[in-house]
Amino acid sequence: MEATTAASRAAVDAVPLRANREFRLLWVGQALSDFGTSMTALVLPLALLSSGYSTSATSTIGTAVLVTAMVLRMPAGYLTDHYSHRRLMLVADLARLVTVATVAVWTYLDRLPIALAVVTVVVAQVGVELFRPSQNATVRRVVPAAQLGTAISLNQARAYAAGIIAPAVAGVLIAASLWLPFAIDAVTYAVSALCVLALYRPLRRAEAARSARPDGGAGRTAGRDGTREAEAGGEAKEAEAGGGAKKAEAGGGAKEAPPERFLHRLTAGLRHVVRDPFLRTLAGLAAGDNFAFQALAYALLLGIGREHNGAAAVGLAMSAAAVTGLTGSLIAPFLQHRLRMQTVMAAGPALAGVMLALAWYTGSGIAFAAGYSALCLLTPVNGAVFGTILATTVPENIYGRTTTALGFITEILQPLGPLTAGLLLAYLSLSGTAAVFAVAFTVLAVVALLMPSPPAVPDTEKATA
Numbered sequence: 001m002e003a004t005t006a007a008s009r010a011a012v013d014a015v016p017l018r019a020n021r022e023f024r025l026l027w028v029g030q031a032l033s034d035f036g037t038s039m040t041a042l043v044l045p046l047a048l049l050s051s052g053y054s055t056s057a058t059s060t061i062g063t064a065v066l067v068t069a070m071v072l073r074m075p076a077g078y079l080t081d082h083y084s085h086r087r088l089m090l091v092a093d094l095a096r097l098v099t100v101a102t103v104a105v106w107t108y109l110d111r112l113p114i115a116l117a118v119v120t121v122v123v124a125q126v127g128v129e130l131f132r133p134s135q136n137a138t139v140r141r142v143v144p145a146a147q148l149g150t151a152i153s154l155n156q157a158r159a160y161a162a163g164i165i166a167p168a169v170a171g172v173l174i175a176a177s178l179w180l181p182f183a184i185d186a187v188t189y190a191v192s193a194l195c196v197l198a199l200y201r202p203l204r205r206a207e208a209a210r211s212a213r214p215d216g217g218a219g220r221t222a223g224r225d226g227t228r229e230a231e232a233g234g235e236a237k238e239a240e241a242g243g244g245a246k247k248a249e250a251g252g253g254a255k256e257a258p259p260e261r262f263l264h265r266l267t268a269g270l271r272h273v274v275r276d277p278f279l280r281t282l283a284g285l286a287a288g289d290n291f292a293f294q295a296l297a298y299a300l301l302l303g304i305g306r307e308h309n310g311a312a313a314v315g316l317a318m319s320a321a322a323v324t325g326l327t328g329s330l331i332a333p334f335l336q337h338r339l340r341m342q343t344v345m346a347a348g349p350a351l352a353g354v355m356l357a358l359a360w361y362t363g364s365g366i367a368f369a370a371g372y373s374a375l376c377l378l379t380p381v382n383g384a385v386f387g388t389i390l391a392t393t394v395p396e397n398i399y400g401r402t403t404t405a406l407g408f409i410t411e412i413l414q415p416l417g418p419l420t421a422g423l424l425l426a427y428l429s430l431s432g433t434a435a436v437f438a439v440a441f442t443v444l445a446v447v448a449l450l451m452p453s454p455p456a457v458p459d460t461e462k463a464t465a
Contacts, residue, residue, distance in 0.1 A: 015144075017151060022142035022199055026135065029195030031158040033093070036185030037124070038166030040100060043174060043181040044117055047103075050178065051111035060114070061121045066415060068125040073408040076129040078266045080400025085134040085141075089196045092127035092134075097189035099123040104182035133400045138199070140391045140399065150333040152387040156380040157329035163322040269401025272394070273409065278452050279402075282386065285447055286410035289349065292440050293375055294417025295424075296352075299437070300372050302421060303430040304365050317369035325376040332384035344385050346448035348378030353441035359434035368434050371441075389454045 017023055079088060099120045106112055143151045173180040273279045304313050355371035394402045424433045
């Protein structure tokens with residue numbers, strides 16, 4: 001039996017990603033969905049402005065997105081760990097389809113009310129928070145561990161490609177009619193939902209067979225996804241089951257413990273991050289990186305945008321950053337296997353620090369934009385490295401909650417980024433602001449080099465009977 005299992009697992013690992021049906025379906029559906037979402041994010045504020053709303057009123061949609069993301073981040077991880085990933089992704093796609101289609105029809109018939117715009121962005125963000133951890137968990141299950149880095153890099157590449165293509169297409173469609181981008185976005189959600197519907201057929205049969213075993217699959221170490229389940233041999237151990245119940249086994253006799261409280265189950269991922277020295281350090285460093293990245297983006301937007309022909313310069317800088325981000329996604333599989341994790345983590349801030357120091361010394365806006373592009377180049381490499389580490393070391397039964405807890409911690413300082421950029425530019429010139437960022441990114445690079453090494457990836461080929 002073990003020989004058969006090992007042979008079938010080796011056969012799965014030998015299949016290239018382009019021939020992996022489940023991954024291909026998910027990638028194509030989300031590539032189209034990312035494209036449509038990028039268009040809506042650009043066109044929705046323009047639709048409100050064309051309807052006569054002020055810029056301050058229009059900015060409320062950004063606040064709605066931020067609040068929704070922070071409130072739902074960890075509950076979405078809980079849902080991912082306890083409910084069907086396929087079902088959650090379908091709900092997310094269909095809810096977004098309905099709201100965006102409503103916006104398309106309303107825009108075609110009349111001016112867009114701001115209340116509908118706020119509802120739309122809230123539903124869209126709910127969909128993102130539901131879909132993202134379920135998608136990550138799905139990729140973990142349908143892609144062999146050896147190919148996870150490449151799969152994550154390809155997922156990042158599609159998002160950057162959408163960021164490059166969508167604005168140009170949106171501009172053409174707006175010239176024809178304002179409702180067209182929303183209609184196309186609705187179609188992309190429909191295609192994504194159809195791709196999700198086609199997922200998981202062989203996998204669901206395997207899950208059903210596994211759940212039908214007398215021991216329910218417990219007492220085993222999972223295969224290629226790196227899941228660890230409890231195995232007791234005379235000493236007590238705890239394991240979280242799907243519903244969060246605990247089973248204690250001591251002296252050969254099984255005894256059921258009372259069900260855990262909901263809050264305890266909800267925060268299981270957060271507690272895992274806090275207890276793990278590597279994840280705890282990673283979360284703190286990533287929070288600093290994200291805050292500085294967000295502040296730098298707004299400093300670029302406000303600092304260069306206020307100059308003569310600044311809007312065109314900012315647009316060019318953002319397009320260049322999207323191109324470098326796409327490039328980083330494509331080279332990520334090559335770099336992550338050849339560089340230490342600490343080197344990968346430090347490279348982006350270090351390169352940005354050099355460019356920003358040059359911007360401070362010369363007063364060059366081009367060097368300032370180059371610092372931002374340097375971060376965009378290496379951020380996808382970081383994402384591929386960390387995604388692979390998480391997918392191969394975090395127990396599957398708390399994987400969704402752990403990844404969303406990490407996302408919550410690492411993004412909690414981001415709302416302060418725009419405010420920080422505004423304050424710096426209010427008291428300093430663009431070159432002075434560049435000097436502050438140069439110092440900040442240099443410190444982040446040094447801290448990254450001193451990070452502890454990630455935990456060893458478990459040997460997924462050894463399974464006990």
